[in-house]
Every structure is written in structure tokens, then in C-alpha cells.
Amino acid sequence: MSTEAAMALVDVIRSKEMDRMLVCAADDCDAVVLDLSRNRSKRYCDTGNCANRAHVAAYRARKAAS
Ligand SMILES: [Zn+2]
Numbered sequence: 834m835s836t837e838a839a840m841a842l843v844d845v846i847r848s849k850e851m852d853r854m855l856v857c858a859a860d861d862c863d864a865v866v867l868d869l870s871r872n873r874s875k876r877y878c879d880t881g882n883c884a885n886r887a888h889v890a891a892y893r894a895r896k897a898a899s
Contacts, residue, residue, distance in 0.1 A: 841869055859883035 845853055845867065857864040857878040864878035877883035 838867070841867060845869075857881065857883050859887055 853868045853873065855866050855868060855876075857866050858876040859878075859881065862878060862881050862883050864880055864883075866875055866878045868875035877887065
């Protein structure tokens with residue numbers, strides 16, 4: 834874990850914002866996501882390219898359905 838990430842984690846614990854800790858929304862990924870975005874919109878981890886994979890999967894599903 835990088836120093837920056839560790840410091841961010843300390844901030845979260847200090848501010849009791851543990852609800853910002855969540856598990857990646859991708860079906861095949863269990864990475865812990867630390868949502869530091871202002872509007873808490875983060876759903877996917879940064880490590881697995883999961884947001885992009887989910888978008889591609891959704892696109893394929895839409896295409897297959899039509
Ligand atoms: Zn992920």
C-alpha cells in the first residue's frame with residue numbers, strides 16, 4: 834500500500850467515515866474500494882479495471898438483448 838493510500842485510510846478511520854469502505858461492484862472482484870469522492874459515486878476498484886469491464890459487459894448485454 835502506498836503512503837498516500839495509507840494516509841487516506843487513516844483519515845477515513847479518524848473521521849469515522851467507515852461507510853466509505855466498500856467492496857468492488859464487479860461480480861468477479863472482491864477488492865476493497867475506498868471511496869474518497871465527494872459525492873460517494875465510486876463503485877469499482879482502481880486495480881482491476883473493473884469500471885471499464887463492467888461498462889463493456891453492460892454494452893454487450895444491451896447489444897445481445899436487442
Ligand atoms: Zn474490482
